[in-house]
Amino acid sequence: MRSTAGGAAVAIWCHCRVFSLRGTLFAYKPDGMERAFILYLAALIFLIIANAFPFLTLKAQGMVQPSHLLSGAIDIARDGMPEVGIAVVLFVIGFPLAKILIGLAVVGPLAFGRRIVGANALYRLYERLHPWAMTEIFFLGVLVSYTKIINLATVEIGPSLYAFMALILTMLAADSAIDTHDVWERLQPSRAKALPPAEEAEQWVGCHTCQLLCHLPAESAHAKASCPRCGSSLHRRKHDSLNRTGALLLTAVLLYIPANVYPVMTFVSLGSGEPSTILAGVEELIGAGMWPLALIVFVASILVPMLKLISMTYLVLSVRFGSRWHLRDRTVIYRLNELVGRWSMVDVFVVTLLAALVQLGSLANIVPGAGIVAFAMVVMLTMTAALTFDPRLLWDAAGANHERR
Ligand SMILES: [Zn+2]
Structure with missing residues (x-):
């Protein structure tokens, strides 16, 4: 260090x-707090503008089809898939809005030396929302959708899309302006100024949320204990990690089959159209000469979910069998799973955007298919599986660590 x-x-x-x-x-x-406060304020304004005006407008043969940021989610919910519509609303607007509001309510007062009631619990929620706020992934979905329909009709970019791009940039800047450790110390300073003696090391655990070093005597290891700063439950290892991760992975494996066999959408042009699966969507992009985008969609929608299922299953089994093989590489595999898994949502966003935009009567229509529900579930289940898995179990199982679950 x-x-x-x-x-x-x-x-x-x-x-x-x-x-x-x-x-x-x-x-x-x-000045991180002050900068973050101003950036969150700007992000809130951009989010309001992004919802107030047209996002993209499709024009073809005298017909005009404007769409708003939320149009796709509303349309897919009307088409009998409310769960996908709700997920899109939460990932694109709900969770980013919650992050902005919590940032303003917690970080804003801290910048002026004050704190609001319940700030610790709110900031704990802020940290948990982070992987589920997906504005940047939605924007990748906009790029893919744009290239898919540019040959079909004229696509006009609305003021909302510019505001949405500004929203992504301001939120990234606000996130990087904040030092999480500093926020927690200002909310409630940690009392321990020195590390506990080595012989007592097993009686101390770090809080998963705020990283506060907490005293947890061995005799109370199985009792319910909470972090005195953020209220998160304290445990030496994530509770029942292997069983929960295994159950989530098994469900995801079962849903991966309909996600790839059933069509995710049907493109109907002049009364005729073929249902299209995720793989067929990649082939369409290749056929249109969009190699870079075809590669992105193939990696995000087919390769990453498949590799996540295989690698997470391998990690769970390697702990079960106490493997000592390539501990470092297996930990890297876990970190990669955590990092890239959320990008698979891009295909769900593409389908909702296209379903909202391509509503041109008898000329052209895009209807979402049942496969997209299964696919969205696979992505959410594998993301949750990565969160429930405790990578320290890899080292425990290999006997490289004295701690046990
Ligand atoms: Zn804590």
């Missing part, structure tokens, strides 16, 4: 022996 002072900013890095990479443990960001 070491620190550097570059200008006014100070960062402390750990040299991770698992990844042989440097990860930031703590980074002091001057």
